[in-house]
Amino acid sequence: LALISVLLLAGCGSDTEKEAEGATDGGDGEARTLRVSIGVNDKHPEYEASLKFKELVESKTDDLKVEVYHSGQIADDRSAIEMLQFGTLDITIPSTSPLVNFVPEFGIFDLPFTIPNGEVADQVLDGEFGDKMLQMVEDQGMVGLAWWENGFRNLTNDVRPVASLEDVKSLKIRTMENDIHLDAWKALGANPTPMAFTELFTALQQGTIDGQENPYPTILLSNYPEVQEHVSNTNHVYTPFIFLFSQQIWEQLSTEQQEIVQSAAVEAGKFNRERNREVAEESLDKLKEEMTYTEVSEEEYKKFQEAVQPVIEKYKDEIGAEIVDQFFSEIENAQSN
Ligand code: TK8
Structure with missing residues (x-):
């Protein structure tokens, strides 16, 4: 992994103009690969939405490629967060609960029997308060880009x-x-x-x-x-999923790339929430049979x-x-x- 990131960085060195703007886009037409790590498997709506994120990013630029790794193949939630801090992983989308070990304020989402339903969750997360919570990961070496949904436990x-x-x-x-x-x-x-x-x-x-x-x-x-x-x-x-990006790597992206990634994270998040609610209902029906x-x-x-x-x-x-x-x-x- 270290070797890959060294090679990617080396590939950017020649692009002095972009570098001056604080951007390294892979230079010389070489695309940067963003790796996404999630804990659930490839049947889960979170995986489907991660593929949606990939599709959205790759349709808007040739500079970025997205690879999605499911089932904790790269790391479990907590280790994935640490990798983001070290810049050895680009993206992870965990439940907020393991994040509490890094940013205690996220504990609000763990207080039991508080959020009564999905509509309330949406309103809490989609407004100013949700934005403020996303910003809280910043002094822990991460950028919080969007809310996705894990759901009611x-x-x-x-x-x-x-x-x-x-x-x-x-x-x-x-x-x-x-x-x-x-x-x-x-x-x-x-x-x-x-x-x-x-x-x-x-x-x-x-x-x-x-x-x-x-x-x-x-x-x-x-x-x-x-x-x-x-x-x-x-x-x-109700534990939300939070879309987290490594700050070290974020700073290497151009403003345009950052915008592409951010809007794809938000859009894929909306898709994720919708799908997740459908799948939750279908899942309960099947669970009742099994x-x-x-x-x-x-x-x-x-x-x-x-x-x-x-x-x-x-x-x-x-x-x-x-x-x-x-x-x-x-x-x-x-x-x-
Ligand atoms: C997946 C986890 C998981 C969570 C858990 O990355 O650990 O029970 O609900 O779904 O975040």
Whole structure:
């Protein structure tokens, strides 16, 4: 990898005029390759949208090529973020949750039972507040370009149907590498353990954990029904995908290239959101055929919400009281619109 980036940079050296503008476009007609790393596999709407991004970029310039690597082939979410910081990877589109290890403010999206539905999520993310959040990755060596969608997360397990808080008790649940999720599942009575997504299927298969939580498309398309019997509509948290670009590499692009990449990221993100919602509905229908589907009643849902209140209180300071308050008022505004 290092060799490839050295060669690419060397290829740009001759283009003095562009260099003076701070741009290196691969020079001498040689295209720069942007590598995208995602954790989910090639059946997932995120992969489809990444191909859309590739198509949009490549249709607008010959200077840039895009290669998409799925299933964490390059790296898991957390390592991919580190690679962006070092400039050894161009793009990754992870859940915001692993990013909290780098920028604590992103913890707002991990506070459980806050965003009630997709329309509210859209309003929170698509306005000024969402833009402000995207900018927060900048002092961590990244550029935040767009919001994509992972979606509402739901619990699966291989022990028992989960209809109530009682049913969660002692279940060994894999969480993302994120302390808020870890504490939230503890507060719900589970026995959670953090793990990279790339290791999850094997852990479920080997039974070292009882369950996990992810949006319906991921549950279905990652073949979890093969290793999990029960799914419930816990809808406990909405985690967005964030389109991240390496700042080191961003600075090597011309302004025109930056604009092409940015608008393609946003447009592919809209496509992603739409597709993801269709796929989420279809996925739930299929999951109902392949697994036991259990609903959490509204009354029980309230008990879940109450149980995690202390976790929200605990993390308010760590995330930043101001941004947490702002997040809640964004949600409120969106609901009254
Ligand atoms: C994919 C991950 C994944 C996430 C997780 O890159 O780890 O459970 O939901 O989908 O971001």
